[in-house]
Amino acid sequence: MQHRTLGKTGFSISEISLGTWQVGGRWGEPFSHENADAILNAAVDGGINFIDTADVYGDGESEKAVGRLVRNRSERIYVATKCGRQLQPHTNEAYQTKALRQFVENSLRNMQLEALDLIQLHCPPTDVYYRPEIFELFDRLKEEGKILNMGVSVERVEEGLKALNFPNVTTIQLIFNMFRQRPTELLFAEAKRNDVGLIVRVPLASGLLTGKFTPQTTFAPDDHRQFNRHGEAFDKGETFSGVDYETGLAAVEELKQLFPDQPNLAPIALRWVLMFDEVSCVIPGASKPEQLASNLQAAELPALTEEQMQAVRAVYDQKIRPQVHQIW
Template identity: 70%
Template structure:
């Protein structure tokens, strides 16, 4: 496993980490603690020392599972969680210092911890980034010893740039993958300039970039890939990175031609992200232990060639950029 520094936190974290949106089972399935424990232990066994969760993942069960396993291990493993998405309707006016403080305390209770390594605002509305009192709230929580660092998870590049006006923002979590190239244009250089860590989320575009899907692929009714393709429940960009499913499949076939051989496209999609030195870590999810191992095998892949990097850009420009580039 290779490790990179997560911005101002100073944490030396695994460049492939673990996202836990679906760690207790596939999207829409009931949470399975035994399966979650196996997945998390498999990751730590292989050198993962950074795990990302959120209070809304399975109503706090994901947080509890992550902390339970980490506390049973001897290795130092950093836990990052998120808050804010419990606010309904999810509008800026719902974000108050009192409410956010309550959410942090509930996460501490869920995890039976005294301190959270990294708490992240969970894709708040853009207007929240114009409210200094929200970010000052986390300074008080830090002084109280309840958190060590503050980060933000964003939908828009613009939001990431706005977040960096606050000196206590140590990391930015953003969708970045072969179907979402915009963050590399401006956000990455600004993050480096401000010593802000970058966490690449949705690295496989909700599974599109595994190369295993086709037009006959179906998902359960409770899976966001069924009910959120047009943003019916939350930001459309969270599902297939906002790319039309059929268009994405066409682009995937072009990408496969760039990477002939035995390795699946998913592995190359993750390796592509690691070609950007500004990225601190990538957080693919897993619903089975073998998926964790498959993700971690990326460390053994060679760097992409200049021709392959150019080819990914050309596929993006041809299929994806006209549809999504201006949206996020």
């Protein structure tokens, strides 16, 4: 496992890390602490030292599982969590410093930790990025020893660029994958210039880029890949990266032809993300240990060639760009 520095946090983290939305989110399976413990411990055994969670994953149960992992392992494990999505309605007006402070306190209690390595605003409405008092709160929390760093999780490039105006923003979490390439045009360079770490989520486009789905694949009613395809519950871009399912399947078939020797496209898709040195880490999820093993294979793959990178870009330009490029 290779390590990269997470921006101005100074943390040396595994370039392949773990996101826990699938462990405790809307993926059609009830939360299981036994399954969570198996996945989390397998991740650390595989060399992962950075875990991303959120207070809304499993209504706090994911945070509890992550905290238990940290307390029971001897390795230094960096923990990132997120706050804000509990607000109902999830509006700019609902973002108040008192509420956010309480969310941080609750996360500390859930994980039974003295301080959070990284707390991230969880995809707040765009207007929140124009409110300095929200960001100043996290300076106070750092002074109180409750957090070490703050960052943001964003939906859109413009939000990431705006977040860079706040000096205490140490990381930006964003969607970036073969189907979501716009961040390379400006955000990557600006984040590097400001020494802000980039945490890449949804690297497999909700599983589309595994190459395992077909037109006949079905998803459980409470799986967001079934109920949120058109943004019915939250930002459409979180589900299949905002790409129409059938279009995504067609693009995946072309990607498979570029890598005929790879029976599983997922490690290639993760390796593609890691070809960009501005990326600090990629956080694919796993709903079972076998998926984690697939993700870790990316660490063993050689770098993609320039010809392969150009070919992936061509598939994006022809099939995907018209649908999503200017939206996010």
